[in-house]
Amino acid sequence: MGEWSDPAVAEAYRRHAPRLLGTALRLLRQREDAEDTVQEAFIALVRHAPAIDAEGAGAWLHRVVVNGALDRLRSRRRWRTEEPDEAALAAPAGTMPDPRALDLARAVARLPERARLVFLLHDVEGLLHEEVGAALGIDSGTSKSQLARARALLRVALEGRP
Amino acid sequence: MTCDGLDLLLVSDDPGDRAAAAAHAVRCAACAARLRFEESLASRAAAWREAGEIPAAGYEERVLAAARAARSPAARGRADRPAAGSRFARRAARRPSGLRVGWAALAAAAAFGGAMLGLSFRGPAPGTATGGRGLIVADALEAAERAEQEHAAAIAQLVAAAEPVLARSSDPATAPRDAALLLAYRDRLRALDRTIGEIQGHLARNAGNPTARALLLAAYTEKTDVLRELLALGAGLERGTS
Ligand SMILES: [Zn+2]
Numbered sequence: 125m126g127e128w129s130d131p132a133v134a135e136a137y138r139r140h141a142p143r144l145l146g147t148a149l150r151l152l153r154q155r156e157d158a159e160d161t162v163q164e165a166f167i168a169l170v171r172h173a174p175a176i177d178a179e180g181a182g183a184w185l186h187r188v189v190v191n192g193a194l195d196r197l198r199s200r201r202r203w204r205t206e207e208p209d210e211a212a213l214a215a216p217a218g219t220m221p222d223p224r225a226l227d228l229a230r231a232v233a234r235l236p237e238r239a240r241l242v243f244l245l246h247d248v249e250g251l252l253h254e255e256v257g258a259a260l261g262i263d264s265g266t267s268k269s270q271l272a273r274a275r276a277l278l279r280v281a282l283e284g285r286p
Numbered sequence: 287m288t289c290d291g292l293d294l295l296l297v298s299d300d301p302g303d304r305a306a307a308a309a310h311a312v313r314c315a316a317c318a319a320r321l322r323f324e325e326s327l328a329s330r331a332a333a334w335r336e337a338g339e340i341p342a343a344g345y346e347e348r349v350l351a352a353a354r355a356a357r358s359p360a361a362r363g364r365a366d367r368p369a370a371g372s373r374f375a376r377r378a379a380r381r382p383s384g385l386r387v388g389w390a391a392l393a394a395a396a397a398f399g400g401a402m403l404g405l406s407f408r409g410p411a412p413g414t415a416t417g418g419r420g421l422i423v424a425d426a427l428e429a430a431e432r433a434e435q436e437h438a439a440a441i442a443q444l445v446a447a448a449e450p451v452l453a454r455s456s457d458p459a460t461a462p463r464d465a466a467l468l469l470a471y472r473d474r475l476r477a478l479d480r481t482i483g484e485i486q487g488h489l490a491r492n493a494g495n496p497t498a499r500a501l502l503l504a505a506y507t508e509k510t511d512v513l514r515e516l517l518a519l520g521a522g523l524e525r526g527t528s
Contacts, residue, residue, distance in 0.1 A: 150334075222337060248334055275297070
C-alpha cells in the first residue's frame with residue numbers, strides 16, 4: 125500500500141484499461157465520454173485510493189468507471205434528451221472478435237434504456253440486483269423485473285421467438 | 287414450482303433459485319428451451335465483457351500523464367503548508383459525538399448514492415468533468431485529500447493487524463459463537479468498504495462535493511472504530527484460549 129507510483133499506475137493501465145474502456149463504451153455509447161470516464165478513474169486511483177493494492181485495483185477501477193458512466197448518463201438526461209443515433213446502433217461499442225458478442229451488442233442497443241442499463245449492469249458487468257438498484261436509484265424488485273424484460277426482448281431479437 | 291415462476295427464479299441472484307429452475311427444466315421441455323437460451327445469453331455476455339476495447343493511439347500517454355499530474359507537487363502545490371490536513375484528520379478522528387454517522391446510515395447514504403450524490407451536487411455546468419472543483423477553495427480541498435490519505439494509511443495498518451483475527455472465524459478451534467461474531471465483523475467491514483468505494487466513485491467525478499467528502503471521512507472514522515473493536519475482540523479471544 126501507499127502512493128501509486130508511476131510504474132504501478134502504468135501496470136494497472138496495461139492490465140485493466142481495455143476492459144474498463146469496454147465497460148464505459150457499453151454504458152455510454154460515446155467514445156470520447158468513455159475515454160474521459162476511464163481517465164478520471166485512474167486519476168481517482170492516484171488521488172483517493174492509496175490503500176488499494178494492485179490486486180484490488182481492477183475491481184475498484186471497475187466500480188469507479190461504472191459510477192462515473194452512470195453519472196454522465198444522468199447529467200446527459202437532465203440537460204438534453206438523448207436519442208442514440210443510428211450510427212451508434214449499427215456499430216456498437218467494442219472490438220469484439222466474437223460474432224456472438226457482436227449480435228448481442230446490436231440487440232442490446234435496441235432495448236429500452238432502463239432495461240438496457242439493468243441488463244448491462246447485471247448480466248455483463250456482474251453487479252447484484254441490490255447494487256444495480258442503488259446505482260440506478262430503483263429498488264431491487266424493479267431491477268429484477270427490468271432484467272426479465274430485457275432477457276425476453278433479447279430472446280425475440282436473437283432467436284426470433286418469445 | 288410451475289412454469290410461471292421460472293422468470294423470477296432465472297433473474298434471481300440466489301444460486302438456490304437457479305438450481306430450482308434447472309430442476310424444473312429437467313421435467314419441462316418449454317422451460318428447458320428457455321434455460322438453454324439463458325445459458326447461451328450468459329456466455330455471450332461473458333464474451334462481450336472479456337472482449338474489452340483497444341485504446342486509441344495516444345490514449346495511454348494521456349491517461350498516465352493525467353495520473354502523474356494528479357499527484358505531482360505542482361498539482362498538490364499547497365501540500366507543504368503547516369499540516370492543515372493533519373489537524374483535519376485529528377479532528378475527524380476525535381469524532382465529536384454530534385458528527386458521528388453510524389455505519390447503517392452510511393450504507394443507506396451509499397445506497398442512495400447513485401441518485402443523491404450523483405445528482406444533487408452536480409455543479410451548474412454539466413458535462414465539465416471537473417465541474418465542482420472551482421466551487422471549493424483549493425486549500426480546503428487539499429486539506430481534505432490529505433486527511434483522507436492519512437486515514438487510509440492508518441486503516442491499512444489496522445486491516446493488516448485484523449486479518450489474522452478475522453481468519454480465526456474459519457479455525458475449527460474457534461468457538462462457534464466467536465466465529466459467528468467474527469463473521470459479523472467481516473460483513474460489517476465489507477459493507478463499509480462498499481460504502482467507501484461508492485463515495486470515492488462520486489468524488490472521482492466531483493472532487494469538491496462537500497457532502498461526499500464529509501461522508502467519506504465519517505466512513506473512514508467508522509471503519510477505524512470497527513477495526514479497533516475487532517482487534518480488542520481478537521485480544522480477548524487470545525486470552526480466552528491461552
Ligand atoms: Zn416449465
